[in-house]
Amino acid sequence: MSLTDRTRSVLTQAIDVYRGTPYEPRLVAVRERLDAPLRVAIAGRVKAGKSTLLNALVGDRLAPTDAGECTRIVTWYEDGHTYRVMAWPNQGEPRQLRFDREDGAIEVDLGGLGVDDVAQLTVTWPSQALRTVTLIDTPGIGSLSERTAQRSWELLVPDDEETPADAVIYLMRHLHSNDVEFLRAFHDVEVSRPNPVNAIGVLSRADEIGVGRLDALASARRIAARLSGDANVRRLVQSVVPVAGLLAETATTLTEVEVAQLRRIGELPVREAEQLLLSADRFVKAMPELGLTSIEREALLSRFGMFGLRLSAALLRHSATATATDLSRELLDRSGLADLREILGSLFFERRDVLKSRSALLALADMTRSVPRPGSEAVAGAVEEIIASAHPFNELRVLSSVRAGWVTGKPAVVTELEQLIGGAGGAIHQRLRLSPDASAAELGAAANEALVRWQRRAENPLTAHEMAVAARVAVRSCEGMIASLARPR
Template sequence: MTSAPPRQNLGSRARSLLRSALDEYADSPQAAGWLRHHLDRFDEPLRLAIAGKVKAGKSTLLNALVGEEIAATDAGECTRVVTWYSDGPSPRIVLHPREGEPRQLRTRRGEHGGLVVDLDGTPPETVDRLTVDWPSSGLRTTALIDTPGIASLTADAAGRAGEFLTPDEAPGQADAVLYLMRHLHAADARFLESFHDRHVARATPVNTVAVLSRADEIGVGRLDALLSARRIAERYRTDEKLSTLCQTVVAVAGLLALTGRTLRQDEYLALRGLAAVDRSVTEGLLLSADRFVTPPPSLSAALPDSVGAEVRAALLARLGVFGVRTSLSLLRQDPSTDAAALAAALVARSGLDELRTVLDTQFTERRDLLKARSALLAVELVVRREPRAGSRALAGEIEKVFAGAHEFAELRLLSALRSRTVTLSPEAREEAERLVGGAGSRTAVRLGLDPEADAGACRVAAVEALGRWRKRASSPLSDRATADACGVVVRSCEGMLVSLTSP
């Protein structure tokens, strides 16, 4: 088997194709504007939309990712509008109506410093989107987009979410989607199927990660609730149908994550006060949310004045039963735990760190691929809607990129491996997924090494992997599909060796 030629940069090919299309359609204001918009998108932060059914915890998780309360979490009018959150020098909210000019809204903070968004009497159905600038390091590389609930009771809100995420024919405005679900219901599967990219990556879930949100509620607030949720997420990850619709599934307790990242001193002191109460009393309180706020007199009498009903209600709203129980357990295990240590422990237990790692490996590291995907779809749409003399050549170039770019070949193989359409042993399938970037695109991660492994260790591992997969590719026992799949892995190994030996 001959070595693969040096890889061409997919992002450069997509940019070049956009510029060629701009030259071809320079006399069409609509087409040229559309293409220029997608060329500009290459230099913008990654666009990550957060989607899911009503009450899936979208805004709560967005706030947890940012580390501040900037998205409305109640059922108010703002949750019925697509809202973009980007890093900016100062807080600013702009309303973009469906008709008319954008206008800036008043910016104000709530009691605890969070952003309050008020449509100022504008009916939500007349709003195209809100854009919110907020100074945040968490928004510098990724713009977050909060969407109305899928399958919303309000048909208009659900329609706006569908229109934004899965527009007819045109590529969506988001580069990637974080889809939240409490369990896998029929509506969730239908949405994932509708968002599934059947063309660019030939049926690969390159741009979707699913989150088993509100994971603490699965175990009815028990201390082992998140363990149960993680087992369910693992089962979903290996489900043959779901694995073809999203990259992976992660369990996250969004409320716990948000409160951990924004824990206040008064909340910490209230939790310390509860932790000092006899365990039998607090266990009696935590039998239900109602009982925690309005306990029977026998339990209420055992509580200090510092944790009265109003304080307990506030703790319940911020932490839920699971979060309160977890906090008390942590404080009792180590009475010297301060507010910062408690906050860090809550975040660690919430699953947020795992989700952020997944977003980094599946989306941030694949930024150029996701941007190129959007760009190629944009050019394809123009070519299809406004055919002209140069359209056939552009369409041919698009197909060449789809068929020839190794990044897309890797994605097609990932889909085939996860849907079990390629015959490999479980061990070989797991290694193949990793080598083509299923666990992340960094070389050390692909090779199964520590992420900080040096180039020498990576070269040794890459040479060993290349030898194994060349043998599989040339084995007379391999059918054509398996040999082709092994060939893709071989090219991935060769590409890693090239990158490791390049100056």
């Protein structure tokens, strides 16, 4: 029986135990959540670029990026057959709200509701990107408004119930003390609690690190690599990825009109173009002969930023016939969004069943502990048995222990252990550190070699206890890979 089936079975058992109580609908909703898209929250400090990154991931300018009142409310973006915005008030029934789109972003009329009256908004939007993931846009940590900042804490670090998010993308411009405080609160070493295995760090607004220079992303990648290797950061997030969010959002929604306007800059002599793009003020006001109005220039500046303008001009200078599709592809490659999507795929989406089962088991553990009933003890025992015996959870537990520094050894050994148990992705070639096009024979040989190596380490009496326990989990991971490769395809 798969992990998802085992989780669904114990949820059904719990629903029978809590039948006729106010907790029955909650448990039914948790069971239904197993078949729903993965829920990923986007969190971070104020002005970190959360809504901009969300728009880039969706490929549509849905979330407002200004400082309007709706940015102070937790907002869910999910796929659906119709366009709709629902408000979930703190008191009273949900209600549908009127909305329109100005300059792409959705503008919601709260219909007389105050910001503090609304627990959350749900935006339903037909979208290919949202079919596999529901994105949750959260207010900024560290907001001047204490109530606004508290909304993110209540969503992701609730006191008395499970977090509704299966995973978190945490945006940071640098590692601030508030970031550490929040991520530590989100972190717990038990597999049934949130831990760094389901959190990814994003070095947001990466183009600003290099003050908009063309090599800004290279500088950001070096900083992100240094953060990813920092022991304190590794305890909080799986990895840190640099992303120029504004460039990514614009690249996914680029128009031919904007390309035509940018081409005018690219056609300037290099020296004149450099002078024009020295600063935002000069770009808006200098060279009236360029044929772009101040309104058009301000629109380009808000869409691209100085880094995006300089990069686009340079790219168009070397490709005079480039279309919006061509330029969009180039900008996306350079924004870091493709790298983030790849990491999300390997660390979140390939593990979606494990992450969703984990969220469900957390809900059950909390309920049986806080609201005991006749029969709930048996449910709690079944939950504990799944957590203790399911191999994917054992992998997550070891991975957390490695990141927390509890499992130690030679750096090369610890690195191999991390990869074998899925720390860099769940695919077999990722676990074995082989190329994606490695043959089945190459994968099988590498898995068998790893199995022998880690069996010896697990059985060696000189191996430290923590490493020996982790080695036995690695052995089971190797056996799983070998069994998977042996199955007919």
